[in-house]
Amino acid sequence: AQSVSQHNHHVILSEAASLELGCNYSYGGTVNLFWYVQYPGQHLQLLLKYFSGDPLVKGIKGFEAEFIKSKFSFNLRKPSVQWSDTAEYFCAVNPYNTDKLIFGTGTRLQVFP
Amino acid sequence: DADVTQTPRNRITKTGKRIMLECSQTKGHDRMYWYRQDPGLGLRLIYYSFDVKDINKGEISDGYSVSRQAQAKFSLSLESAIPNQTALYFCATSAGGLGEAFFGQGTRLTVV
Numbered sequence: 001a002q003s004v005s006q007h008n009h010h011v012i013l014s015e016a017a018s019l020e021l022g023c024n025y026s027y028g029g030t031v032n033l034f035w036y037v038q039y040p041g042q043h044l045q046l047l048l049k050y051f052s053g054d055p056l057v058k059g060i061k062g063f064e065a066e067f068i069k070s071k072f073s074f075n076l077r078k079p080s081v082q083w084s085d086t087a088e089y090f091c092a093v094n095p096y097n098t099d100k101l102i103f104g105t106g107t108r109l110q111v112f113p
Numbered sequence: 114d115a116d117v118t119q120t121p122r123n124r125i126t127k128t129g130k131r132i133m134l135e136c137s138q139t140k141g142h143d144r145m146y147w148y149r150q151d152p153g154l155g156l157r158l159i160y161y162s163f164d165v166k167d168i169n170k171g172e173i174s175d176g177y178s179v180s181r182q183a184q185a186k187f188s189l190s191l192e193s194a195i196p197n198q199t200a201l202y203f204c205a206t207s208a209g210g211l212g213e214a215f216f217g218q219g220t221r222l223t224v225v
Contacts (some may be wrong), residue, residue: 042218043218044203045217090156099161103156103157
């Protein structure tokens with residue numbers, strides 16, 4: 001079955017630390033890839049997306065993600081986190097030519113000042 | 114105003130009761146979705162609809178039903194609520210074929 005794995009369930013960092021959250025998917029065909037963020041008490045918002053082209057994509061708030069096709073991965077990075085980045089982060093995969101968006105289980109990020 | 118609006122935002126109901134969660138959107142998207150979010154499980158797809166006449170089951174449709182009353186409205190019903198349906202429910206929309214989804218604020222449902 002198609003699945004999305006986020007191996008980091010809970011990450012705790014101090015401000016200014018670097019962040020990398022892992023995302024791997026099991027679908028073998030062409031995919032569109034997304035990272036969503038959910039701030040406490042809020043709905044999911046799109047952080048960044050990859051459809052095609054440059055595998056390094058930049059999103060809002062200094063986040064970026066790299067698509068590595070050979071590894072079926074789409075890891076999220078930020079060089080220096082802020083307290084306001086405290087949130088839950090979800091990786092999602094849209095298999096090409098389908099209308100399904102398959103989510104990972106999420107990674108809870110806590111950033112301490 | 115929010116592009117995707119869910120009502121109610123919070124609801125407590127008793128086991129065995131019927132409850133409907135409503136979703137409306139102003140984005141003009143044809144695709145609409147219902148997800149539930151549980152701690153540690155992420156978001157799981159309940160039902161999705163491509164247009165008024167096209168309704169599809171997601172991965173966890175048992176115990177739920179939906180109605181697409183219009184392009185802009187998609188409601189989720191629990192015919193006989195049970196405690197393990199306690200969760201945060203999200204409605205989402207997308208334009209066809211792009212995958213990018215826009216979410217409502219969520220409905221926190223508690224079944225006691």
